[in-house]
Amino acid sequence: MGTTASQLGKDLLSEYQELTFLTKQEILLAHKRFTELLTKDEKDLPNTRVPVERILTLPELKSNPFRKRICHVFSTSEYKDGSLTFEDFLDLLSAFSDSATMEIKSHYAFRIFDFDDDGTLDCGDLEKLVNCLTGETDDTRLTTEEMRQLISNILEESDIDKDGTVNLSEFQHVISRSPDFVSSFKIVL
Amino acid sequence: KGRRKRTRRDQDDKGRKRDEEVQAKIKSGKSAKTRKHIKYEKKRKMEEKLEVEEGEGEERHAKRKRKHGSANKEERDEDGRKRTVKEKAQGVKRKKHKKVQRHLTHLLCHSSEPSEEEDNDEEDNEEVEVRPESLSSEELEKLKEAVDERKKLIQVLRGKPWPMKKKCVTLWILKKESQEFVEKYEGALGKGKGRKLYAYKVMMTKKWMKFQRDFENFKTACIPWEMKIKEIESHFGSSVASYFIFLRWMYGINMILFCLTFGLVMVPEALMGRPYGTIPRKTVPRAEATSAMDFAVLWDFGGYAQYSVLFYGYYNNQRAIGWLKFRMPLSYFLVGVGTVAYSYMVVIRTMARNANESGVGDDNSFNFNWKMFTSWDYLIGNPETADNKFASITTSFKEAILEEQESRKDDNIHLTRFLRVLANFLVLCCLAGSGYLIYFVVRRSQKFALDGLENHSWWERNEVNMVMSLLGMFCPMLFDVISALENYHPRVALQWQLGRIFALFLGNLYTFIIALMDEINLKREEEKIIKFNITTWEASLYNGTVSENSTAPPVTIQPADVPRGPCWETMVGQEFVRLIISDTMTTYITLLIGDFLRAVLVRFLNYCWCWDLEAGFPSYSEFDVSGNVLGLIFNQGMIWMGAFYAPCLPALNILRLHVSMYLQCWAVMCCNVPQERVFKASGSNNFYMAMLLVILFLSTLPAIYTIVTIPPSFDCGPFSGKQHMFDVIQETLELDFPAWFGKVFSYASNPGLVLPFILLMVLAIYYLQSTSKSYKEANVELKKKLQTVTQISFSPLALM
Numbered sequence: 001m002g003t004t005a006s007q008l009g010k011d012l013l014s015e016y017q018e019l020t021f022l023t024k025q026e027i028l029l030a031h032k033r034f035t036e037l038l039t040k041d042e043k044d045l046p047n048t049r050v051p052v053e054r055i056l057t058l059p060e061l062k063s064n065p066f067r068k069r070i071c072h073v074f075s076t077s078e079y080k081d082g083s084l085t086f087e088d089f090l091d092l093l094s095a096f097s098d099s100a101t102m103e104i105k106s107h108y109a110f111r112i113f114d115f116d117d118d119g120t121l122d123c124g125d126l127e128k129l130v131n132c133l134t135g136e137t138d139d140t141r142l143t144t145e146e147m148r149q150l151i152s153n154i155l156e157e158s159d160i161d162k163d164g165t166v167n168l169s170e171f172q173h174v175i176s177r178s179p180d181f182v183s184s185f186k187i188v189l
Numbered sequence: 190k191g192r193r194k195r196t197r198r199d200q201d202d203k204g205r206k207r208d209e210e211v212q213a214k215i216k217s218g219k220s221a222k223t224r225k226h227i228k229y230e231k232k233r234k235m236e237e238k239l240e241v242e243e244g245e246g247e248e249r250h251a252k253r254k255r256k257h258g259s260a261n262k263e264e265r266d267e268d269g270r271k272r273t274v275k276e277k278a279q280g281v282k283r284k285k286h287k288k289v290q291r292h293l294t295h296l297l298c299h300s301s302e303p304s305e306e307e308d309n310d311e312e313d314n315e316e317v318e319v320r321p322e323s324l325s326s327e328e329l330e331k332l333k334e335a336v337d338e339r340k341k342l343i344q345v346l347r348g349k350p351w352p353m354k355k356k357c358v359t360l361w362i363l364k365k366e367s368q369e370f371v372e373k374y375e376g377a378l379g380k381g382k383g384r385k386l387y388a389y390k391v392m393m394t395k396k397w398m399k400f401q402r403d404f405e406n407f408k409t410a411c412i413p414w415e416m417k418i419k420e421i422e423s424h425f426g427s428s429v430a431s432y433f434i435f436l437r438w439m440y441g442i443n444m445i446l447f448c449l450t451f452g453l454v455m456v457p458e459a460l461m462g463r464p465y466g467t468i469p470r471k472t473v474p475r476a477e478a479t480s481a482m483d484f485a486v487l488w489d490f491g492g493y494a495q496y497s498v499l500f501y502g503y504y505n506n507q508r509a510i511g512w513l514k515f516r517m518p519l520s521y522f523l524v525g526v527g528t529v530a531y532s533y534m535v536v537i538r539t540m541a542r543n544a545n546e547s548g549v550g551d552d553n554s555f556n557f558n559w560k561m562f563t564s565w566d567y568l569i570g571n572p573e574t575a576d577n578k579f580a581s582i583t584t585s586f587k588e589a590i591l592e593e594q595e596s597r598k599d600d601n602i603h604l605t606r607f608l609r610v611l612a613n614f615l616v617l618c619c620l621a622g623s624g625y626l627i628y629f630v631v632r633r634s635q636k637f638a639l640d641g642l643e644n645h646s647w648w649e650r651n652e653v654n655m656v657m658s659l660l661g662m663f664c665p666m667l668f669d670v671i672s673a674l675e676n677y678h679p680r681v682a683l684q685w686q687l688g689r690i691f692a693l694f695l696g697n698l699y700t701f702i703i704a705l706m707d708e709i710n711l712k713r714e715e716e717k718i719i720k721f722n723i724t725t726w727e728a729s730l731y732n733g734t735v736s737e738n739s740t741a742p743p744v745t746i747q748p749a750d751v752p753r754g755p756c757w758e759t760m761v762g763q764e765f766v767r768l769i770i771s772d773t774m775t776t777y778i779t780l781l782i783g784d785f786l787r788a789v790l791v792r793f794l795n796y797c798w799c800w801d802l803e804a805g806f807p808s809y810s811e812f813d814v815s816g817n818v819l820g821l822i823f824n825q826g827m828i829w830m831g832a833f834y835a836p837c838l839p840a841l842n843i844l845r846l847h848v849s850m851y852l853q854c855w856a857v858m859c860c861n862v863p864q865e866r867v868f869k870a871s872g873s874n875n876f877y878m879a880m881l882l883v884i885l886f887l888s889t890l891p892a893i894y895t896i897v898t899i900p901p902s903f904d905c906g907p908f909s910g911k912q913h914m915f916d917v918i919q920e921t922l923e924l925d926f927p928a929w930f931g932k933v934f935s936y937a938s939n940p941g942l943v944l945p946f947i948l949l950m951v952l953a954i955y956y957l958q959s960t961s962k963s964y965k966e967a968n969v970e971l972k973k974k975l976q977t978v979t980q981i982s983f984s985p986l987a988l989m
Binding site: 023024062064065090096107108135140153154160 | 357
């Protein structure tokens, strides 16, 4: 099941085509970009895991405010350190691809926004989310008053069961109504 | 063997336990899942009837123990994975593992509620062993259905949010099983009718799937300019890229129109029609012959360019040409109608598709949530764009919060209302002024034409086109300034701006057409005079020769010498072609000067200028998405209007779009900076489509009017000699089709039939409109109910 040196086997390729939303060219391009991230000795090992710092050098992820969360969510490493194998990388690209369904995108979006991995978006998660979106510098951040107002507006709109958190189905309910979600939740190599 | 079975069940266990955990944390409605549950329940019960398991009791007991056991999950994970790898490497050749595959089906379909009781049920029923040969035909059918179900499961696999390893294992298991399943029952399945047929069908389905996949890959590879657009997307976000995607789509439509006009109109006439110079309409008149090859004349589409397949006037009215007996006039007419029909179909189909994708229309109830969750554009790969995006998101948050608070306040309404009325009044004045200016200029150009074009300067000759292009450039800026008075929300202001520019272009276009109609009438008057002159001229020719002999020898006259009628259709075609060319030139020149030159100046003068040019006044320009889209739409409108009279227009447009794509891609990457207020593209998508549809309708109106009311010229074009252009249809029906066809057609076009049909369509539209309204209302009601019900049901819990 691992990827060997520089070529993807034909049956692996067709298997990946069946299991992801990517086309053959996209999988080959992903393989090429992934092997560029490997060092010389790593290239010969099958199933190498690339540490998160190297993944974040990819230009598609470098400017993304959620890059660390994305790596964390798609990583299957036992140490939860965000490192990705090639198959994790393919999973990532498949979920972010053009032809992925709304369900899979919203599922992964929920997991990305869930900063504390507890299965719901509570005030802490939402606050971190807003801070990610408004940039790193102080002058672009919102004041505490604005933040409180924003979070209460959000919960008022989407929290149907009024438990102070947004769970997966509430999230999916909101997202499925959005016209922009599918087109903006896209990463292409 | 036993260990392998156990490890596979471990895998399932692990998967199920993980699912369980996630489920436990999610308190969600299970309605969709329950429905699927029921369906697959039924299927499983069916499968149970056909069970083929041997005694695996001891295995099952061991499994149950492990399920309830408290083995370390982490260890099992690790072990499971290692063993799975080994398993795959070795390859298992078991033929009877229905249980496992049912667990998998279970997993795939529900991914929840691993009801232990059901498992136990299944396991208990497996003692029965059934021999394949003893299955009845209906059970065979069920078998076949089961095989198909497996195939569908494989397809569902890619939509599951599982890590790749789990998907790989599941896929491998499913495939192995369906293969062994078919192998085992091949005898039984084949015993029925057509064993070879079944195997053949399976193979063909597999090949078909592979072919479909390869075709999809090929199609994606064929899409032109994909890399360019992706690069632009990563630098500028999705709204700028949407313009280029729109451009590409237009290119596709124009390509089809070009193929139609080129292949069915231009090529047949060029290849099979009479060559240049044989008949009067195909020859440059003697008077113009000296200047026919001049570049200036050719640029103006006169001379040899005018007397060629590019324009209407060249076409001969011979009913059938060449050895194929190609019906040229019929083809010309049908291609004209076909281009319009195709365009309508494509635009409406795209609109419908966009409407479906964009969800339940314009819902403002999730404003803040959408800003939070969907405002980031994941395609952005450029740090500068990302910074801009951060800034714009912050601004939009602050604005939204402020708006929320201010919507409770009531600001000075009267002042705003007065200002808005004033702004609209100013805009109307602008529009009226520009309309009058165009009319004035067109009348002047007619005067110039009467004087003879050589006496006037270049400006005076091209006045009309230049004025229209300049108006199109400067008025939008004026509207922008005026809209500062209005103080609208940016998105609303953008829509007003687009609406006004639309009105401006429309006004200009229609004034142009009205002026053109005046010219057409002039030409028709001229035609009458020339017709009269020709009869006298011909009479004089014959008079001269008849004096020699009783039988007049046929007088041979050079085609170039025959007096020619003023072909108004060619004139119309020429005007449109000239307009398009000047419009294109203006766009490109504005691009080069406005964007490129400006960027060069800012970059290089910045070193020696008093204030910071890059941050201050001129700075780099932003890409004006809406202006460019409107320009594109209007150009397309002009193509649709003129394509009937100048078959070369689609070809010209293809060239234009091709060049535009490359030029604008380069200009955007080189001279523009990402926009400060980054607007989402998708909301406007249907808006642009709607405008395109309106333009399509409005631009086909004049063409249809001229076709129906004005009789064609007597000596040029494929319809010369007829009373109306559409008489060609009548003629074809009479001569080419059997008699009964003509009768049927005449019944069908009877007003007695047509009017009730129109009435029926109106009623259908009304009915559909009212049902859609009632569905929308039902939707709103359900939403309200959902809110109140969940509030009621959860409030006691909250109290507890």
